[in-house]
Amino acid sequence: xSKQDDKKFVQEIADINLDFAQxxxxxxxxTDLADYGPVKGTMIIKxxxxxxxxxxxxxxxxxxxxxxxxxxxxxMFFPLQYLQREAEHVEGFAPEVxxxxxxxxxxxxxxxxxxxxxxxxxxxxxxxxxxSYRDLPVKINQWANVVRWEKTTRPFLRTxxxxxxxxxxxxxxxxxxxxxxxxMLKEYEDFxxxxxxxxxxxxxxxxxxKFAGAVDTYSIEAMMLDGKCLQAGTTHYLGTNFAKAFDIxxxxxxxxxxxxxxxxxxxxxxxxxxxxMAHGDNRGLALPPAIAPIQVIIIPIASHKAGVNDVCLDIxxxxxxxxxxxxxxxxxxxxxxxYNEWEMKGVPIQxxxxxxxxxxxxxxxxxxxxxxxxxxxxxxxxxQTTQNMLxxxxxxxxxxxxxxxxxxxxxxxxxxxxxxxxxxNNFALCSWCGQxxxxxxxxxxxxxxxxxxxxxxxxxxxxxxxxxxxAKHKIYFAKAY
Amino acid sequence: xSKQDDKKFVQEIADINLDFAQxxxxxxxxTDLADYGPVKGTMIIKxxxxxxxxxxxxxxxxxxxxxxxxxxxxxMFFPLQYLQREAEHVEGFAPEVxxxxxxxxxxxxxxxxxxxxxxxxxxxxxxxxxxSYRDLPVKINQWANVVRWEKTTRPFLRTxxxxxxxxxxxxxxxxxxxxxxxxMLKEYEDFxxxxxxxxxxxxxxxxxxKFAGAVDTYSIEAMMLDGKCLQAGTTHYLGTNFAKAFDIxxxxxxxxxxxxxxxxxxxxxxxxxxxxMAHGDNRGLALPPAIAPIQVIIIPIASHKAGVNDVCLDIxxxxxxxxxxxxxxxxxxxxxxxYNEWEMKGVPIQxxxxxxxxxxxxxxxxxxxxxxxxxxxxxxxxxQTTQNMLxxxxxxxxxxxxxxxxxxxxxxxxxxxxxxxxxxNNFALCSWCGQxxxxxxxxxxxxxxxxxxxxxxxxxxxxxxxxxxxAKHKIYFAKAY
Numbered sequence: 001x002s003k004q005d006d007k008k009f010v011q012e013i014a015d016i017n018l019d020f021a022q023x024x025x026x027x028x029x030x031t032d033l034a035d036y037g038p039v040k041g042t043m044i045i046k047x048x049x050x051x052x053x054x055x056x057x058x059x060x061x062x063x064x065x066x067x068x069x070x071x072x073x074x075x076m077f078f079p080l081q082y083l084q085r086e087a088e089h090v091e092g093f094a095p096e097v098x099x100x101x102x103x104x105x106x107x108x109x110x111x112x113x114x115x116x117x118x119x120x121x122x123x124x125x126x127x128x129x130x131x132s133y134r135d136l137p138v139k140i141n142q143w144a145n146v147v148r149w150e151k152t153t154r155p156f157l158r159t160x161x162x163x164x165x166x167x168x169x170x171x172x173x174x175x176x177x178x179x180x181x182x183x184m185l186k187e188y189e190d191f192x193x194x195x196x197x198x199x200x201x202x203x204x205x206x207x208x209x210k211f212a213g214a215v216d217t218y219s220i221e222a223m224m225l226d227g228k229c230l231q232a233g234t235t236h237y238l239g240t241n242f243a244k245a246f247d248i249x250x251x252x253x254x255x256x257x258x259x260x261x262x263x264x265x266x267x268x269x270x271x272x273x274x275x276x277m278a279h280g281d282n283r284g285l286a287l288p289p290a291i292a293p294i295q296v297i298i299i300p301i302a303s304h305k306a307g308v309n310d311v312c313l314d315i316x317x318x319x320x321x322x323x324x325x326x327x328x329x330x331x332x333x334x335x336x337x338x339y340n341e342w343e344m345k346g347v348p349i350q351x352x353x354x355x356x357x358x359x360x361x362x363x364x365x366x367x368x369x370x371x372x373x374x375x376x377x378x379x380x381x382x383x384q385t386t387q388n389m390l391x392x393x394x395x396x397x398x399x400x401x402x403x404x405x406x407x408x409x410x411x412x413x414x415x416x417x418x419x420x421x422x423x424x425n426n427f428a429l430c431s432w433c434g435q436x437x438x439x440x441x442x443x444x445x446x447x448x449x450x451x452x453x454x455x456x457x458x459x460x461x462x463x464x465x466x467x468x469x470x471a472k473h474k475i476y477f478a479k480a481y
Numbered sequence: 482x483s484k485q486d487d488k489k490f491v492q493e494i495a496d497i498n499l500d501f502a503q504x505x506x507x508x509x510x511x512t513d514l515a516d517y518g519p520v521k522g523t524m525i526i527k528x529x530x531x532x533x534x535x536x537x538x539x540x541x542x543x544x545x546x547x548x549x550x551x552x553x554x555x556x557m558f559f560p561l562q563y564l565q566r567e568a569e570h571v572e573g574f575a576p577e578v579x580x581x582x583x584x585x586x587x588x589x590x591x592x593x594x595x596x597x598x599x600x601x602x603x604x605x606x607x608x609x610x611x612x613s614y615r616d617l618p619v620k621i622n623q624w625a626n627v628v629r630w631e632k633t634t635r636p637f638l639r640t641x642x643x644x645x646x647x648x649x650x651x652x653x654x655x656x657x658x659x660x661x662x663x664x665m666l667k668e669y670e671d672f673x674x675x676x677x678x679x680x681x682x683x684x685x686x687x688x689x690x691k692f693a694g695a696v697d698t699y700s701i702e703a704m705m706l707d708g709k710c711l712q713a714g715t716t717h718y719l720g721t722n723f724a725k726a727f728d729i730x731x732x733x734x735x736x737x738x739x740x741x742x743x744x745x746x747x748x749x750x751x752x753x754x755x756x757x758m759a760h761g762d763n764r765g766l767a768l769p770p771a772i773a774p775i776q777v778i779i780i781p782i783a784s785h786k787a788g789v790n791d792v793c794l795d796i797x798x799x800x801x802x803x804x805x806x807x808x809x810x811x812x813x814x815x816x817x818x819x820y821n822e823w824e825m826k827g828v829p830i831q832x833x834x835x836x837x838x839x840x841x842x843x844x845x846x847x848x849x850x851x852x853x854x855x856x857x858x859x860x861x862x863x864x865q866t867t868q869n870m871l872x873x874x875x876x877x878x879x880x881x882x883x884x885x886x887x888x889x890x891x892x893x894x895x896x897x898x899x900x901x902x903x904x905x906n907n908f909a910l911c912s913w914c915g916q917x918x919x920x921x922x923x924x925x926x927x928x929x930x931x932x933x934x935x936x937x938x939x940x941x942x943x944x945x946x947x948x949x950x951x952a953k954h955k956i957y958f959a960k961a962y
Contacts, residue, residue, distance in 0.1 A: 037558075037559070038563070038602065044553065047553045051552070071528065075523035075524070077523060100582075111583075124519060145557060160558075
């Protein structure tokens with residue numbers, strides 16, 4: 001391969017500062033995360049992208065089980081009339097549901113919904129399963145595909161079909177259900193920080209932005225590198241809304257029939273979009289070690305020279321024994337091409353070893369999160385050095401994400417400050433009267449929406465950023481995906 | 482709970498010898514494996530059933546990855562015309578595919594198939610991805626839900642929607658693709674024996690019974706306790722049939738454009754049906770330790786007495802540390818009720834501990850696979866004893882399965898012997914001319930179908946069991962699910 005080839009990846013990716021949207025699309029395609037499916041808005045999650053999802057799944061599943069949840073699987077088809085039983089719920093989802101009407105040439109007697117979310121079919125089951133206080137709480141999670149027909153789609157961020165998990169719990173009291181809603185929000189926040197190395201804002205959504213059918217929705221909101229916001233996970237306190245619609249009652253200790261209080265919560269393959277847009281750069285993708293399919297790539301240099309392959313294989317085996325996800329690139333591509341390709345694919349650590357290094361009993365280690373930084377490492381220390389560096393990269397990526405969020409979050413006291421904040425691609429923390437009309441006006445004029453209300457609510461007698469009425473809430477405004 | 486309650490489980494399950502079909506349905510419902518979904522033929526896989534599926538998935542996924550396969554995810558909707566590109570394929574699947582025709586109130590321009598299997602959409606992608614011999618082999622697996630609208634359905638065995646894995650590989654040569662087909666068959670066979678403790682017959686399906694679109698289909702066939710056969714997994718050599726239909730060509734080393742040779746292979750949640758019908762009895766379910774969600778249940782007796790709970794917890798912690806899936810039943814049910822319930826749920830080992838046992842520093846261990854056998858075990862030996870017993874149960878269940886298969890497999894040389902074999906609920910190994918008309922006749926008169934042709938084909942100049950023409954194959958006939 002020529003020197004020109006070495007640079008071809010970088011040339012093929014749009015400049016992150018000039019065209020962020022194109023940069024995103026290029027990353028998805030060129031790093032083999034996903035491809036477009038034949039039906040508009042669908043995507044094929046390719047092996048490299050799916051391996052990230054598997055790592056996300058494994059970590060979340062462990063957390064859910066540790067907090068007493070079990071998995072189950074509910075059918076993806078249910079009668080359209082289920083959706084119609086909860087008034088807000090049907091209003092939110094009916095326009096975008098895919099409907100199965102035929103089998104082969106035969107028309108079905110009843111139109112079937114392809115699940116956009118599973119509250120209704122799960123509530124129908126819970127109404128049969130839950131009879132007594134002894135049956136509570138029910139804490140079930142499901143890993144599944146769901147379908148929502150969106151007008152504008154982008155791989156991972158908004159696709160017709162996507163993969164997710166949806167937790168559905170039923171409790172005997174409001175307090176317990178509300179606690180579950182907050183516990184799972186905390187779980188998502190901790191997961192985003194610890195595993196995805198993404199700093200997030202947690203809080204309650206406005207009534208306008210909540211889940212269709214919920215009493216309250218909470219979210220984690222992440223800041224992408226272009227300053228736009230991505231809702232990365234939500235938890236809902238459903239109250240007794242669905243319990244009423246589906247008649248989910250239990251006989252309590254006091255011999256009274258009572259409605260259960262419910263929650264639901266979910267994150268999806270959208271998280272992969274969050275990872276791309278929170279950590280990438282002009283060199284390509286940058287993956288946090290905790291979810292990187294390949295944490296370390298070993299690149300042999302002049303591998304035909306005596307000893308090179310043996311030493312690479314030895315390091316490979318030692319790293320593998322230390323539970324590090326490692327590969328050797330033995331392809332016939334040029335070394336420069338390999339450096340660029342694995343950098344573009346976001347592999348956290350590259351280890352290069354050639355004949356000169358062998359003479360010095362060393363390898364050259366390059367980390368993805370600090371561009372152009374290389375260090376020589378004695379082969380005898382390489383396992384420990386790699387382990388430490390993976391931890392350090394994970395922490396450093398989170399710190400960068402935190403700093404980015406802090407730097408681009410401002411307080412806006414009036415429409416002028418809010419306008420400026422949004423135009424500068426910042427998040428704006430504002431005082432707000434709580435009325436939808438002010439949300440609508442800001443959305444119309446600034447294309448910014450309310451994100452969430454932080455738990456720390458010091459209003460200090462402030463007034464609404466929009467109408468100047470007395471403020472009821474502190475809330476974040478931002479442009480969002 | 483009264484003594485009467487203690488026996489209520491057993492009374493609620495139909496007698497396995499009198500009504501096997503009802504026994505099966507009772508087991509599925511009473512042991513909380515599954516429930517019916519709202520749409521005809523669909524099922525809810527409840528947490529206890531889903532935990533079995535998770536264990537199956539984990540073991541298979543490990544095996545697939547060890548043999549160089551990677552996971553990906555393809556959309557479940559594709560245009561109806563994809564199905565129509567391979568003539569046999571569309572004939573096999575078109576009548577039973579669910580079609581999405583509307584989104585909300587809007588009719589779609591093109592009818593969409595909900596995948597019954599993914600050959601076509603995956604081949605369409607492969608035709609874009611595979612360009613050079615360097616791109617081969619492609620060895621992708623997918624964990625997904627699929628939909629086939631069947632007239633007669635039963636939980637796990639045949640449901641409108643089911644969960645499965647589907648492997649789809651592309652190779653540069655026929656030899657390599659055929660080897661993959663046989664390798665994966667071997668993998669399924671070993672998995673069935675080692676993990677599910679089910680003995681299976683491996684071989685090639687007849688042309689009539691092969692997968693729609695394949696050149697050859699191979700299967701593992703298991704014998705259920707009623708003597709009927711269950712096809713438990715299939716691997717297909719697809720030849721270049723789909724490569725032609727979807728134009729999947731690569732530039733070979735010799736600079737020629739060539740068609741790829743392909744395989745596909747799958748097992749599904751049907752395996753849970755196989756486990757139920759291969760190992761159960763009148764007490765309920767019996768689960769092989771390798772896939773049992775709970776391998777050991779600890780039952781405290783008179784738990785209010787000093788020391789009982791502490792010792793139970795101590796054993797629980799030790800077993801857990803030894804990576805055994807263990808639970809303590811601390812519910813307020815009677816001890817007798819607990820014994821029966823966990824026996825019915827198929828838990829391999831029960832450990833009961835009461836005040837009398839404490840005085841003797843022992844526990845009482847009961848294994849599920851040998852009814853009414855109990856043994857006292859010194860607490861100091863309990864971890865080792867439990868570990869050994871789990872292994873022994875796994876082996877013993879496989880041996881029972883093997884013996885059952887051997888006992889009920891006979892050689893039938895003519896229609897009279899075949900008739901008797903089928904009437905006695907046996908598998909019959911027959912010589913066969915290879916013509917569909919004989920398969921059809923036997924199916925019509927005996928309701929038995931060809932299962933597969935064993936790899937050991939010693940024909941010895943024999944004649945077809947049905948038409949007496951010269952035999953071309955040895956093949957198994959049996960009634961099947």
